[in-house]
């Protein structure tokens with residue numbers, strides 16, 4: 001147990017109420033971080049905070065927020081801007097919607113852009129200014145293997161994750177160009193066991209065979225190990241590193257043919 005009077009390290013995790021976010025919170029608590037836990041489901045965050053306090057002596061602050069709403073996002077931004085000891089921000093909150101773009105309700109597409117792009121943009125800015133001034137800190141933006149691929153049946157998902165990859169790589173370049181020791185990482189998982197596919201009403205068995213599914217814990221372990229080495233793109237799992245290398249180097253015509261076949265098999269083209 002930690003002595004609560006001592007100055008502790010502080011990390012903030014969005015989407016901490018399940019899946020990869022919960023795994024980040026647990027891994028960071030085990031490394032001695034106190035936490036700002038952010039998501040909509042307060043009961044889940046309360047339960048996690050109790051668990052981390054009992055297991056690691058972690059002090060958790062809970063921010064219940066829907067990051068697609070302007071007022072909630074502004075409240076979280078203000079908190080991060082004021083967090084003068086913040087060492088790590090994990091922009092992890094996210095979700096998927098399948099279906100043909102033209103058939104999908106625009107509200108879900110709009111919310112995805114707000115969460116993956118606007119919230120990542122604004123929270124990164126709120127945290128980064130202090131980190132750059134203190135010459136210390138790191139930001140992990142959770143993107144996806146889908147960010148390297150145009151995905152029929154999940155257009156906005158691939159496009160918003162592609163934005164996260166480009167944005168994070170750009171930040172990495174700016175920080176290196178200015179000699180800043182602050183680190184940024186785009187974490188690009190493949191299929192990971194979490195609530196993600198339940199929320200998106202996707203059939204896991206149609207997406208990939210069991211060997212292609214990672215645990216959230218393994219994804220987080222690779223991310224945190226790679227942060228030590230200042231790797232900008234982190235693709236957990238050998239299979240996915242090979243897949244991304246192949247897909248991004250295939251002739252464009254062949255890549256498109258394969259993507260259409262995969263989209264048909266996955267059942268993602270049905271309207272949701």
Ligand SMILES: NC(=O)c1ccc[n+]([C@@H]2O[C@H](COP(=O)([O-])OP(=O)(O)OC[C@H]3O[C@@H](n4cnc5c(N)ncnc54)[C@H](OP(=O)(O)O)[C@@H]3O)[C@@H](O)[C@H]2O)c1
Pocket residue numbers: 014015016017018019020021038039040041042044065066067068092093094095096115142143144145188189190191192193194195196197199
């Ligand atoms: N699972 C995969 O196969 C996979 C693969 C690649 C990338 N990813 C990415 O990994 C990240 C985490 O996903 P996951 O797999 O851990 O899925 P998950 O278990 O469904 O977790 C998603 C988290 O995001 C939070 N969230 C969703 N909408 C929110 C909103 N409007 N405001 C605030 N928080 C919100 C959820 O909390 P509340 O519902 O309590 O708000 C939850 O904590 C996402 O960015 C996802 O795109 C996942």
